[in-house]
Amino acid sequence: MADWIDACATDDIEEEDLIRFDHGDRTFAIYRSPSDEYFCTDGLCTHEQVHLEDGLVQDYEIECPKHNATFDYRTGEALRAPACENLRTYPVKVQGDRVLVEL
Amino acid sequence: MARDYSMLGPDARRAVETGLAAAEWYHTDVPRKEMKALMQRADQPAIRDTILLFGAMILLAGIGIALWPSWWSAPFWLAYGVLYGSAMDSRWHECSHGTAFKTRWMNDALYQVASFCMVRNPVTWRWSHARHHTDTIIVGRDPEIVAMRPPALRRILLNFLGIVDSWNGWGRMLLNASGKVHPEEASYIPEQERPKVIRVARIWVAIYAATIALALATGSILPLMVIGLPRLYGAWHHVLTGVLQHAGLADNVLDHRLNSRTVYMNPVSRFIYWNMNYHVEHHMFPMVPYHRLPDLHARIKHDLPAPNASMWQAYSEVWPALKRQLRYEDYFLKRELPGSARPYRDDFHAVAV
Numbered sequence: 001m002a003d004w005i006d007a008c009a010t011d012d013i014e015e016e017d018l019i020r021f022d023h024g025d026r027t028f029a030i031y032r033s034p035s036d037e038y039f040c041t042d043g044l045c046t047h048e049q050v051h052l053e054d055g056l057v058q059d060y061e062i063e064c065p066k067h068n069a070t071f072d073y074r075t076g077e078a079l080r081a082p083a084c085e086n087l088r089t090y091p092v093k094v095q096g097d098r099v100l101v102e103l
Numbered sequence: 104m105a106r107d108y109s110m111l112g113p114d115a116r117r118a119v120e121t122g123l124a125a126a127e128w129y130h131t132d133v134p135r136k137e138m139k140a141l142m143q144r145a146d147q148p149a150i151r152d153t154i155l156l157f158g159a160m161i162l163l164a165g166i167g168i169a170l171w172p173s174w175w176s177a178p179f180w181l182a183y184g185v186l187y188g189s190a191m192d193s194r195w196h197e198c199s200h201g202t203a204f205k206t207r208w209m210n211d212a213l214y215q216v217a218s219f220c221m222v223r224n225p226v227t228w229r230w231s232h233a234r235h236h237t238d239t240i241i242v243g244r245d246p247e248i249v250a251m252r253p254p255a256l257r258r259i260l261l262n263f264l265g266i267v268d269s270w271n272g273w274g275r276m277l278l279n280a281s282g283k284v285h286p287e288e289a290s291y292i293p294e295q296e297r298p299k300v301i302r303v304a305r306i307w308v309a310i311y312a313a314t315i316a317l318a319l320a321t322g323s324i325l326p327l328m329v330i331g332l333p334r335l336y337g338a339w340h341h342v343l344t345g346v347l348q349h350a351g352l353a354d355n356v357l358d359h360r361l362n363s364r365t366v367y368m369n370p371v372s373r374f375i376y377w378n379m380n381y382h383v384e385h386h387m388f389p390m391v392p393y394h395r396l397p398d399l400h401a402r403i404k405h406d407l408p409a410p411n412a413s414m415w416q417a418y419s420e421v422w423p424a425l426k427r428q429l430r431y432e433d434y435f436l437k438r439e440l441p442g443s444a445r446p447y448r449d450d451f452h453a454v455a456v
Contacts, residue, residue, distance in 0.1 A: 017139070048125055048237060054135075056142045056390055058205075065390050067233045068201045080201060081226075082233045084293050 004093070004100045007040070011097070018062060018073075020053035023103060028090065029053060030099060031073045033060060038092045039073050040101045046078065046085035106242045106354075106432065108251050110290045115243030118355070123241050129358040129448065130387055131406040141391045141399050144205035148394040149197075152374070153213060156194070160186050164329055171325055180328055184337025185375065188265060191220035192341035193377035193393075199225075199232050202392040203377075219307060222272030222334055224279060226299045230292045236389055240354045240362040246291065250350035252432040254425045259346060265338030272334075273311075279304030344368070344376045347417045351424030351436045358447055359386040361438055365400065365410040366417045383407050406445060408438035 007021045013032040020043055021028045027043035029052045043051050045064040054065040062073045069083030076087035091102040107114045118124045133141075163183035170176035197203040198214035218225035231246045238244035250259065261267050278285060284297050292300065310330070317326040324332070353361040360383055368380040379385060381396040384403065391399050404410070411417035420436060427434045440446065 058144065063390065067236055068390065081229055081296070084295060
């Protein structure tokens with residue numbers, strides 16, 4: 001059964017940015033959108049498994065730092081080659097000043 | 104042992120076995136806040152440059168057509184050719200990264216036009232260039248190595264007139280248009296993308312067929328002076344600048360400071376080349392748009408080898424190195440780092456360095 005995991009504080013992430021979150025042997029990316037919503041996806045680009053933590057967040061898109069593959073981080077949809085496979089997304093909720101991810 | 108540059112050969116297998124393929128590369132430390140600012144996209148610089156580029160092309164081709172067939176038209180065609188056969192190379196490149204414009208459709212539109220001019224299938228070459236960034240100058244993995252070892256100097260010299268590359272490009276276009284993808288292309292293009300390769304090739308064949316039909320109908324090569332031939336007579340500038348990117352430097356290393364070269368260039372060449380003279384910086388941080396590369400260079404140059412002061416000075420080191428590699432293919436130029444730089448990690452590439 002999935003658990004809600006305390007991932008970070010809300011102000012650990014700047015607006016329109018992301019941070020890396022590692023849990024167990026898995027790695028994720030947690031995003032804060034321009035309208036102050038939070039989202040979570042797998043941390044590695046589906047193209048060549050490069051971590052997205054150094055990528056660029058613009059509006060609701062994350063661009064991989066290696067080959068500029070782009071995803072909608074709300075849905076995980078791959079928007080631009082060389083990514084062809086979608087990112088997996090995870091439910092997120094905010095409790096007080098904490099960001100929780102359901103894993 | 105001689106290097107095998109085939110994507111399907113023994114060096115390709117060795118690169119995977121030894122961990123050189125899809126490896127972790129050296130990066131200069133830049134705080135996230137600064138890097139975010141450098142990566143920010145904008146439409147304005149590329150809109151300005153694109154208006155200038157296409158405006159100049161229309162003007163030069165217009166004068167060339169008006170003066171045709173007088174020899175007075177020649178300088179206008181030569182200038183038009185450089186914009187078609189060289190400036191489009193850098194537009195193809197920047198748009199393949201998606202960094203030229205902030206607005207995606209603008210990137211995609213210029214990418215399609217530039218790919219056509221350079222005779223590079225926009226689908227195939229997007230994947231080829233992704234591989235070039237994953238495995239830069241890794242033998243058997245990087246499909247875009249210009250100066251192999253030993254260097255094929257005749258091929259490079261012929262390409263100053265676009266001869267080998269355009270011949271291959273048009274040959275590959277016809278192959279793709281017939282519904283086939285070359286086995287080497289198939290090694291890096293995902294299966295679901297291959298129908299797009301074929302569709303684009305067929306559209307291009309139709310454009311070339313229409314141009315040739317117009318030339319035959321008018322009994323003049325003028326239509327081909329506008330479409331097709333400038334890929335040959337205007338190619339020299341992109342080869343002149345492009346050879347300097349990696350030639351004579353290390354291969355099979357995991358640090359762009361060792362295998363890439365930054366060269367200071369004049370403003371005209373930088374417009375044509377869209378600042379790709381900052382090549383170490385581009386490879387280390389491909390998310391930074393062309394118009395911010397001078398800023399990135401200023402930010403990280405303390406950690407990079409000294410740039411070459413000019414194209415002339417760069418060729419004065421590259422040409423002797425290439426000639427020496429004809430006899431000793433293991434020879435290369437090792438870039439010296441300034442005292443302020445973090446040293447090369449020999450454990451990354453002890454064999455090459």
